[in-house]
Amino acid sequence: MAEEPILIPLYRVEFDSAQLMAAHPPVWWNENKKAVFELACPPDRPARGSITVTRWPEVELPQTLDPGGRPRVEASAGLFDYLPVLPEPAIEWHLNFAAGELFCAYSTGLFAQDEMQVAEHPALGSVREALVARGLSTTVHDRERSTPILVRGVERRCAIATDPNEDEGRPNGLYGNRFASAPVEAVRRAVRVLNPPTVSNILAIEAPSGGAGAYSEQQIRGILRTAYGGFLAAKTESGTVDPGAQVAVHTGFWGCGAYGGNRTLMALLQLLAAGMAGLDLLAFHAVDEAGLETFREAERLLDGMLPEGAGAVATEELVRSIAKLGLQWGVSDGN
Numbered sequence: 001m002a003e004e005p006i007l008i009p010l011y012r013v014e015f016d017s018a019q020l021m022a023a024h025p026p027v028w029w030n031e032n033k034k035a036v037f038e039l040a041c042p043p044d045r046p047a048r049g050s051i052t053v054t055r056w057p058e059v060e061l062p063q064t065l066d067p068g069g070r071p072r073v074e075a076s077a078g079l080f081d082y083l084p085v086l087p088e089p090a091i092e093w094h095l096n097f098a099a100g101e102l103f104c105a106y107s108t109g110l111f112a113q114d115e116m117q118v119a120e121h122p123a124l125g126s127v128r129e130a131l132v133a134r135g136l137s138t139t140v141h142d143r144e145r146s147t148p149i150l151v152r153g154v155e156r157r158c159a160i161a162t163d164p165n166e167d168e169g170r171p172n173g174l175y176g177n178r179f180a181s182a183p184v185e186a187v188r189r190a191v192r193v194l195n196p197p198t199v200s201n202i203l204a205i206e207a208p209s210g211g212a213g214a215y216s217e218q219q220i221r222g223i224l225r226t227a228y229g230g231f232l233a234a235k236t237e238s239g240t241v242d243p244g245a246q247v248a249v250h251t252g253f254w255g256c257g258a259y260g261g262n263r264t265l266m267a268l269l270q271l272l273a274a275g276m277a278g279l280d281l282l283a284f285h286a287v288d289e290a291g292l293e294t295f296r297e298a299e300r301l302l303d304g305m306l307p308e309g310a311g312a313v314a315t316e317e318l319v320r321s322i323a324k325l326g327l328q329w330g331v332s333d334g335n
Helices: 017-023 031-040 114-122 121-134 184-190 217-241 263-277 289-305 315-324
Strands: 012-015 048-057 074-078 093-099 150-160 191-206 247-251 279-284
Touching: 012 121, 017 048, 017 121, 017 150, 017 289, 031 114, 031 150, 031 184, 031 191, 048 121, 048 184, 074 289, 093 114, 093 217, 114 121, 114 150, 121 150, 150 217, 184 191, 191 217, 191 289, 217 247, 217 315, 263 279, 263 289, 263 315, 289 315
Parallel strands: 074 279, 093 191, 093 247, 247 279
Antiparallel strands: 012 048, 048 150, 150 191
């Protein structure tokens, strides 16, 4: 792995969690979201701890990648459960599949990965409200350049079941557009309050959207740069907490839902970015067994491009090799 660039955040803001939520409470436009919040954050259980928010500049890709620098990988056929995969004092981050503006649709009836994460970590809504009130940028893409935003130390106050369960009143599940039309009692039954709460670290980056046909070299390079910049920011911020701690990033099929990204490509590029950023572990949550097999295919493709024992490989050579695979854009899942 090439020498890492020195990263300095564009801003750093510290919040006391209780004061943050009192001064900038989340604004819920959807009744089902309000019901979740009332269960997760009753008046007699105020938020605790502190939250650090940082926004980071885009970085250029390293010129070469050392095949021996690839991180350990743990893949599972499930969704984010926010459980640690490394022993303490490791620092772990969970991706937020952002949509241009940080948590921009959190208050609406939408319930994709981004909005579900905010519902389970309600202080994230307060983070957005406070940043906007202070006039600080909440964009994770600035003039086509990726500007990742990290939120460190936010409480996860509940877990929300989205799987289909007719007995619980959600025969088609709650994910995506189904959440807003579900009966409020079904939503309440799907909420498991966490007492005490767990604490999460969130990394928000946006995947590209609107593509068609085979991915171009330019698109591949841009996705790789976005993932690398976000992962490197997470590693850099972790170093301010404990320079010796191992760092893990939890991710999944980033950009492969509403944005119609190719699952194999997005997994492959995140594997590459994790190695470039020097992560200790990439935890991939592949949703189901079919997703897990897709992730394994991405690993096999990368093994062919970076054979064990090979010397450093030029990044541009990797980009060209990936483009030659001819991987195609998919279509939006409508969520």
